[in-house]
Amino acid sequence: MLVFAVRRLLQAVPVLILSSIAIFLLLRLIPGDLAVVLAGTKGSPEVIAALRKDLGLDQPLPVQYVVWLAHILKGDLGTSGLSGQPIAVLLFRVVPSSLELAAASMVLIVLVGMTTGILAALHPRGAMDWSISGFNSLVIAVPNFWFGILAITLFSVTWQWLPPGGQADFSRDPGLAIKSFILPAITLALPGAGGLSRFVKGAMLDVLSSDHVRTARAKGLPGRRVVLTHALRNALIPIITIIGLQFGFLIGGVVIVEYTFGWPGVGRLILAAINNRDYAIVQAGLLFLIVVYLLVNLTVDLLCGIADPRVRLSGSR
Amino acid sequence: MAATRALSVPEKTEDASAASAPGLQSPLQRAAIRVLHNPMGVFGTVVLAVLGAMAIFAPLIAPYDPLAQHAGSELLPPSAQFWLGTDQFGRDELSRIIYGARVSFIVAVAATSVGAITGVLAGLLAGYARGGVDSVVMRACDVLFAFPAILLGIGLITVLGPSLYSTALALAISQAPYYARVMRGSVLTVRDQEFVVAAHSFGAGGAWIALRHILPNCTTALLVQLSLSLGFSVLAEAGLSFIGLGVQPPAPSWGNMLSESQRFVDTAPWLALWPGLAIALLVLGLNFLADAIRDSLAP
Numbered sequence: 001m002l003v004f005a006v007r008r009l010l011q012a013v014p015v016l017i018l019s020s021i022a023i024f025l026l027l028r029l030i031p032g033d034l035a036v037v038l039a040g041t042k043g044s045p046e047v048i049a050a051l052r053k054d055l056g057l058d059q060p061l062p063v064q065y066v067v068w069l070a071h072i073l074k075g076d077l078g079t080s081g082l083s084g085q086p087i088a089v090l091l092f093r094v095v096p097s098s099l100e101l102a103a104a105s106m107v108l109i110v111l112v113g114m115t116t117g118i119l120a121a122l123h124p125r126g127a128m129d130w131s132i133s134g135f136n137s138l139v140i141a142v143p144n145f146w147f148g149i150l151a152i153t154l155f156s157v158t159w160q161w162l163p164p165g166g167q168a169d170f171s172r173d174p175g176l177a178i179k180s181f182i183l184p185a186i187t188l189a190l191p192g193a194g195g196l197s198r199f200v201k202g203a204m205l206d207v208l209s210s211d212h213v214r215t216a217r218a219k220g221l222p223g224r225r226v227v228l229t230h231a232l233r234n235a236l237i238p239i240i241t242i243i244g245l246q247f248g249f250l251i252g253g254v255v256i257v258e259y260t261f262g263w264p265g266v267g268r269l270i271l272a273a274i275n276n277r278d279y280a281i282v283q284a285g286l287l288f289l290i291v292v293y294l295l296v297n298l299t300v301d302l303l304c305g306i307a308d309p310r311v312r313l314s315g316s317r
Numbered sequence: 318m319a320a321t322r323a324l325s326v327p328e329k330t331e332d333a334s335a336a337s338a339p340g341l342q343s344p345l346q347r348a349a350i351r352v353l354h355n356p357m358g359v360f361g362t363v364v365l366a367v368l369g370a371m372a373i374f375a376p377l378i379a380p381y382d383p384l385a386q387h388a389g390s391e392l393l394p395p396s397a398q399f400w401l402g403t404d405q406f407g408r409d410e411l412s413r414i415i416y417g418a419r420v421s422f423i424v425a426v427a428a429t430s431v432g433a434i435t436g437v438l439a440g441l442l443a444g445y446a447r448g449g450v451d452s453v454v455m456r457a458c459d460v461l462f463a464f465p466a467i468l469l470g471i472g473l474i475t476v477l478g479p480s481l482y483s484t485a486l487a488l489a490i491s492q493a494p495y496y497a498r499v500m501r502g503s504v505l506t507v508r509d510q511e512f513v514v515a516a517h518s519f520g521a522g523g524a525w526i527a528l529r530h531i532l533p534n535c536t537t538a539l540l541v542q543l544s545l546s547l548g549f550s551v552l553a554e555a556g557l558s559f560i561g562l563g564v565q566p567p568a569p570s571w572g573n574m575l576s577e578s579q580r581f582v583d584t585a586p587w588l589a590l591w592p593g594l595a596i597a598l599l600v601l602g603l604n605f606l607a608d609a610i611r612d613s614l615a616p
Contacts, residue, residue: 005321011410014456015459015460015461015463016457018456018459018460019460019464020464022460022464022472023472026472026475029476030476031602129554130555137601137604137605138597138601140600140604141548141552141595141597141600141601141604142596142600142601143552143555143556143559143575143592143593143596143597143600144598145559145575146592146593146597148574149575149578149579149582149589149593150589150590152544152579152582153582153583153586153589157582157583186556244606248465249465251465252465252466252467252468253467255467255468255471255560256467256556256559256560259559259560260559260579271560271561271562274471274474274562275561276474278576279475282472282475283365286468286471286472289465289468290463290464290468293463293465294463
């Protein structure tokens with residue numbers, strides 16, 4: 001297991017480095033003098049000169065990259081060109097909101113996706129299967145932000161059951177805080193839940209028709225036990241992998257859902273920064289989201305290794 | 318594209334199936350016949366044909382200029398004069414939906430074809446050359462996989478500025494690695510089979526074998542990926558336009574129409590209805606088509 005973990009970690013390093021280079025180059029590709037761009041509208045010549053020296057802008061690109069990476073590893077993500085505040089402070093003020101939203105959605109995805117997927121696989125071609133499949137096709141094809149707008153129209157504007165947007169403070173009004181989660185979390189979860197449900201159904205159908213499940217049934221084991229311990233357990237590896245992939249879509253989707261509901265998270269920070277041409281924030285925000293995504297994928301792979309010895313014993317690709 | 322090709326096939330089938338000699342029907346033709354015997358395939362083909370015709374013939378169909386502002390007719394509900402109502406500038410919603418189909422199709426087709434061609438060539442190269450080339454291509458794919466499409470779009474659009482072209486480019490780049498992976502896998506499975514070895518022994522070159530012998534064996538798998546990609550591009554373009562990074566107003570795109578409609582959910586809720594329905598219908602059609610093509614592979 002240790003060998004597998006180390007090998008998987010070593011595989012992640014080049015991807016992490018290459019991704020960071022891509023994000024580093026992002027700012028360098030913006031037309032104009034980077035120091036002037038980063039200093040923002042209030043940048044005096046002294047500030048610009050200091051920035052240029054600090055970022056090593058008179059040095060060749062590889063040196064600039066190393067300087068940039070060293071800053072980041074020290075926790076220095078630069079300063080906002082608009083407000084002059086450190087970006088690390090701005091970013092980590094909004095990170096909890098995004099993570100809470102993503103976590104709530106992930107729980108929904110797993111609960112709904114697994115349950116509906118298993119139910120559909122147990123009664124293939126029945127009424128249950130048809131309605132679940134129809135629901136899945138719909139939530140995968142319907143843009144979830146459209147669902148978000150319709151839900152706001154119905155539940156917030158017309159019936160006034162739920163807040164139309166924003167995140168309420170839990171310490172001040174716990175009830176409202178939980179209510180403010182409902183629509184954004186469901187909106188973010190819908191396409192992922194549909195995708196997972198489809199996949200779980202496929203994986204379960206494969207396993208349910210295999211010999212060891214037939215043997216378990218022949219031994220007279222109760223149906224529930226066959227499904228949960230004999231079938232589901234073997235279908236779990238590909239399912240875990242897919243859950244990891246869903247998280248990638250979740251990270252992209254979080255930006256759009258935060259915009260729809262005025263949710264104070266990383267996505268909204270990035271979009272506001274694009275409008276303000278505060279590029280250093282865009283860069284830091286994208287870097288953060290991608291590092292989170294890579295870490296989640298790494299964790300998923302390690303989990304698969306723990307769950308299934310075949311995964312960790314199979315040689316490198 | 319797939320739709321028109323699929324429609325033209327059935328006449329040929331009767332005598333071909335009677336002869337039943339393998340090779341008279343290409344795998345593509347067999348797949349097309351099965352797709353058109355599948356209700357989902359028919360639904361997808363019809364949706365694609367209708368919305369595609371709407372995009373192509375927009376100037377002939379649309380009752381008004383999508384940018385014309387009818388003073389005094391702002392935020393009207395659907396009526397005989399304006400079938401789907403009007404927006405906050407008094408522009409006809411129906412005409413904007415019809416022209417919006419153009420944007421969706423242009424971005425989706427451009428992004429998918431550029432992404433597919435790049436990915437297919439990279440995958441053929443990686444699978445065929447193996448060794449160093451293979452590692453380089455596959456590592457590049459890993460890095461692209463690390464960027465969810467929306468984030469890649471945000472990054473590229475930050476650099477290039479928001480427009481139809483940067484949206485299409487971002488979506489093309491994010492799709493290429495899927496094609497590269499599919500192609501590389503297919504190449505690795507067929508490259509040592511007899512017909513490839515035979516072609517080699519006749520003195521065929523690498524590029525000829527790759528394009529003439531290996532690529533045709535992957536067409537159906539590619540068609541599934543193509544129609545999924547189109548659906549994905551439509552959704553992603555709508556998403557990027559919705560957050561203000563895609564197609565810019567006043568040009569009508571379904572995504573930016575939804576974005577503008579958000580300000581009028583209490584006064585003119587129907588404005589949010591039409592663009593969402595249009596996106597959902599198109600994506601549903603494309604996904605059904607993909608399912609039907611996939612089913613045609615494994616009946």
